[in-house]
Amino acid sequence: xxxxxxxxxxxxxxxxxxxxxxxxxxxxxxxxxxxxxxxxxxxxxxxxxxxxxxxxxxxxxxxxxxxxxxxxxxxxxxxxxxxxxxxxxxxxxxxxxxxxxxxxxxxxxxxxxxxxxxxxxxxxxxxxxxxxxxxxxxxxxxxxxxxxxxxxxxxxxxxxxxxxxxxxxxxxxxxxxxxxxxxxxxxxxxxxxxxxxxxxxxxxxxxxxxxxxxxxxxxxxxxxxxxxxxxxxxxxxxxxxxxxxxxxxxxxxxxxxxxxxxxxxxxxxxxxxxxxxxxxxxxxxxxxxxxxxxxxxxxxxxxxxxxxxxxxxxxxxx
Numbered sequence: 001x002x003x004x005x006x007x008x009x010x011x012x013x014x015x016x017x018x019x020x021x022x023x024x025x026x027x028x029x030x031x032x033x034x035x036x037x038x039x040x041x042x043x044x045x046x047x048x049x050x051x052x053x054x055x056x057x058x059x060x061x062x063x064x065x066x067x068x069x070x071x072x073x074x075x076x077x078x079x080x081x082x083x084x085x086x087x088x089x090x091x092x093x094x095x096x097x098x099x100x101x102x103x104x105x106x107x108x109x110x111x112x113x114x115x116x117x118x119x120x121x122x123x124x125x126x127x128x129x130x131x132x133x134x135x136x137x138x139x140x141x142x143x144x145x146x147x148x149x150x151x152x153x154x155x156x157x158x159x160x161x162x163x164x165x166x167x168x169x170x171x172x173x174x175x176x177x178x179x180x181x182x183x184x185x186x187x188x189x190x191x192x193x194x195x196x197x198x199x200x201x202x203x204x205x206x207x208x209x210x211x212x213x214x215x216x217x218x219x220x221x222x223x224x225x226x227x228x229x230x231x232x233x234x235x236x237x238x239x240x241x242x243x244x245x246x247x248x249x250x251x252x253x254x255x256x257x258x259x260x261x262x263x264x265x266x267x268x269x270x271x272x273x274x275x276x277x278x279x280x281x282x283x284x285x286x287x288x289x290x291x292x293x294x295x296x297x298x299x300x301x302x303x304x305x306x307x308x309x310x311x312x313x314x315x316x317x318x
Contacts (some may be wrong), residue, residue: 001029002029002030002031003029003030003031003049003050003092003290003291004030004031004033004045004047004048004050004290005023005030005031005032005033005034005048005049005050005051005052005286005287005290006032006034006035006048006050006051007020007031007032007033007034007035007051007052007054008034008035008037008051008052008053008054008055008057008062008066009021009034009054009055009057010054010058010059010266011012012044012054012266012292013127013266014265014268014275015265015266015267015275015278015279016054017273018032018279019032019052019279019282019283020032020033020034022282022283023283023286024278025285026287028287028291029291030049030286030290030291031037032286035048035051036064037061037062040065040068042068043073044068045073046072046074048074049071049074049075049289049290050074050075050076050077050286050289050290051066051069051074051075051076051077052077052241052282053066053076053077053078053080053108053262054101054262054265055164055262056080056083057083057127057151057261058269062289063080063083063084064162065083066083067080068073069232070306071306075132075289075290075292077240077241077285077286077289078238078239078241078242078262079239079240079263079306079307080237081306081307082237082238083240083261084306085147086237086259086261087148087176087259088146088147088148088149088150088178088257088284089107089148089178089254090140091233091237091258091259092103092178092180093284094233094251095233095238095255095258098232098233098236099183099232099253100233100255101229101253101254102250102254102255102256103139103144103180103181103182103183103254103256104137104138104139104140104180104181105139105140105179105180105181106135106177106178106179106180107129107148107176107178108135108176108177108178108179109126109130109174110174110176110177111169111170111171111173111175111177112143112172112173112174113174113176115175122308126250130182131156132162132165132166135165135179135191136162137181138167138281139163139179139181139182140181141159141162141165142153142158142159142160142182142311143158143159143165143179143180143181143182144156144157144159144179144180144181144295145157145159145165145168145172145177145178145179145180146175146178146180147172147173147175147176148163148176148177148178149175149176150175150257150258151260151262153209155172156208157173158182159179161202161260163261164194165179177306180256181250183246183247183254183256185248185251185254186248186250187203187217187218187247187251188203188204188205188206188245188246188247188248189201189203189204189217189218189224189226189245189246189248189249189253190202190204190211190244190245190246191240191243191244191245191246192228192263192274192277192278193230193231193234193241193242193243193244194240194278194281194282195207195281195284195285195288196231196234196235196238196239196240196315197231197285197296198217198219198281198284198285199226199230200240201223201227201230201246202274203217203218204245206245209269210269211269211270211271211274213271213274214283216248222248225244225253226246229246229253230244233255233258234241234258235245237258237309238308239261240285241256241261241262241263241282242260242261242283243250243258243260243264244255244257244258244260245258245260248305253270265278
């Protein structure tokens, strides 16, 4: 019996056809294609074993469908429940609790609210005015101001003074912002993380937003630490497809951003070498998940189980 893998994508052009071609060319009893979605009834079962989500962060209908798909027993990459719950402040707290080096981070109340929110009546639990001196003492200057739910370098500002921090905060509108210690890095690494085990550390230039093929960029010891810490983070988050950015200072890798469950897979960004790695390992992952046999046990649904990276039944892994 053939197992099906469905791909949900946006405008990206290089990864989808190569990924589908790779899966279908393996002759492993698994086929991949673009799933088509429309009005969805509650008892709809999509007929797929695995869905790969590359765009639901920008299309809310897809996110609701993917949550439905998980309840119906499909494996979704990435888990839509975890992705919906994730944010950069939670991530920084999680990293610290796990013993992974992470910059000091402060969560800020929103600057603005929807019109129905009254500062006098609706925000009685909010301390006001904000203690900016305490914030600056905690993270130091320069610092980074960023959207707690953002990605793709949107809404990210390097603030070199208190006034600059307040200026960008005052323009943040309805976004929930975090302010973070700025790591004066000596090396910058972005890791592509697949299947919670396969980790590819890459020399990355954040100013040019460019991957650099440089296999000797890291010492063996530093490379192994970054791989181990990356596995710790994606294992805790349950992400099977993610990227993590590391700022290295004095030999210590600091996890500065790891809420990237739809990482850039474009061939022009990754370079041919790393693009090939992504296509190969994504195909490996979905074929393994699609071929995993169901235990036949009845699953007991609970919110905690939905947040796990992969669905589990009473009898073990599905």
